[in-house]
Amino acid sequence: MMIKALVFDAYGTLYDVHSLKKACEKFFPEKGKSISIAWRKKQLEYFFQRQLMGRYRPFDELTEDALVFACKAEGVKPSQQEIKTLMDAYLELELFDEVEDVLAGCKGVQRVIFSNGSSNMIEPLVSGSQIEPHIDKIISADGVKQYKPAAPAYAYALDQLDVNRDEVLFMSSNSWDIMGAASFGFHTAWINRGRNQPDTLDIQPEKAYTDLRGILEWL
Amino acid sequence: MMIKALVFDAYGTLYDVHSLKKACEKFFPEKGKSISIAWRKKQLEYFFQRQLMGRYRPFDELTEDALVFACKAEGVKPSQQEIKTLMDAYLELELFDEVEDVLAGCKGVQRVIFSNGSSNMIEPLVSGSQIEPHIDKIISADGVKQYKPAAPAYAYALDQLDVNRDEVLFMSSNSWDIMGAASFGFHTAWINRGRNQPDTLDIQPEKAYTDLRGILEWL
Known part of the structure; x- marks a missing residue:
């Protein structure tokens, strides 16, 4: 071979996607870990589900959808600027x-x-x-x-x-x-x-x- | 309309699939709930994954695969008879x-x-x-x-x-x-x-x- x-x-x-928890922690003290875990879990669910349904959506957009879901589930309300900063953390x-x-x-x-x-x-x-x-x-x-x-x-x-x-x-x-x-x-x-x-x-x-x-x- | x-x-x-936890609890005291949750979670994963890969397997078989995984994850070793009894619980x-x-x-x-x-x-x-x-x-x-x-x-x-x-x-x-x-x-x-x-x-x-x-x- x-x-x-x-x-x-x-x-x-x-x-390491869990390096995102530091970024989450900065905005949402004590909730960084739980938000970053919920974010990744939902991101996986969304691209599995979309692939199964044949409804493609680019990864950056569904990752943001998942972040919005995770924040809501954890009871925090990020501003548009905070969402942008967290999405930018994916680039680093x-x-x-x-x-x-x-x-x-x-x-x-x-x-x-x-x-x-x-x-x-x-x-x-x-x-x-x-x-x-x-x-x-x-x-x-x-x-x-x-x-x-x-x-x-x-x-x-x-x-x-x-x-x-x-x-x-x-x-x-x-x-x-x-x-x-x-x-x-x-x-x-x-x-x-x-x-x-x-x-x-x-x-x-x-x-x-x-x-x-x-x-x-x-x- | x-x-x-x-x-x-x-x-x-x-x-109610969570009625399975009673059956699990009978064989594995204190672990019925965690095994039944892990079982359902893995079952979902397996049919999502198989559908995505285009590798169909009948639901009863992948449900048993998921049960075997869940038991192992929770550190218990069911007998063949116990597996059969737990699978039968799906019929009731x-x-x-x-x-x-x-x-x-x-x-x-x-x-x-x-x-x-x-x-x-x-x-x-x-x-x-x-x-x-x-x-x-x-x-x-x-x-x-x-x-x-x-x-x-x-x-x-x-x-x-x-x-x-x-x-x-x-x-x-x-x-x-x-x-x-x-x-x-x-x-x-x-x-x-x-x-x-x-x-x-x-x-x-x-x-x-x-x-x-x-x-x-x-x-």
């Missing part, structure tokens, strides 16, 4: 500790980010972070208006690369994402940062690691 | 209090159940409960192997009825289900038993009630 492209999910895999997420070193060490393969995030979220995030020199390509699901884990999303990503399906190693910390990629036929490594219990599904990732360093054995 | 068919979701809408769910009276009072319209549950789950459940005489038809998503809230599931249900799309009033307590039905073009009444906050989506049910009695105003 010859891996020619390493394809990384972004949110939760390279970047923190990298997990080992990410920069691992990416710098991956030689001789394409290093690609493939995210459900719209281009206006994912491109500024990458270009403003330390891994920018180590990323060869950024692919957004917005290009095909189909969200992972639906098969057409992974098919679109593959179309953007000059490699065969079995030359791709896909990595995600999200169980639903790694299952979708395995179902599509990519090689898969689950970056199980949360040490979560594997799902009882009839497909499974080929490998599981607790952080990205594990993937170096593929090269 | 002339409503000719009342189409009801089953789990959570007519039948309790009706919500007002359901029988409301259904008995709906005259001159078809009364239909349309569920993601497979026929071997939903038919024994209905035939063993007091509403059996008040139900004219049972439709399972298994007939088309597409789960709600995907549009082909609602389209299949409509095909089974001798009415037009705008002659259907669809009712569900599940937000994702009522949104899917509204997106498809049914009239919709959200039975918001949990008094949950409405989702911030660009589609909404036409009406919301806290129990089924509200629907009588449509007739």
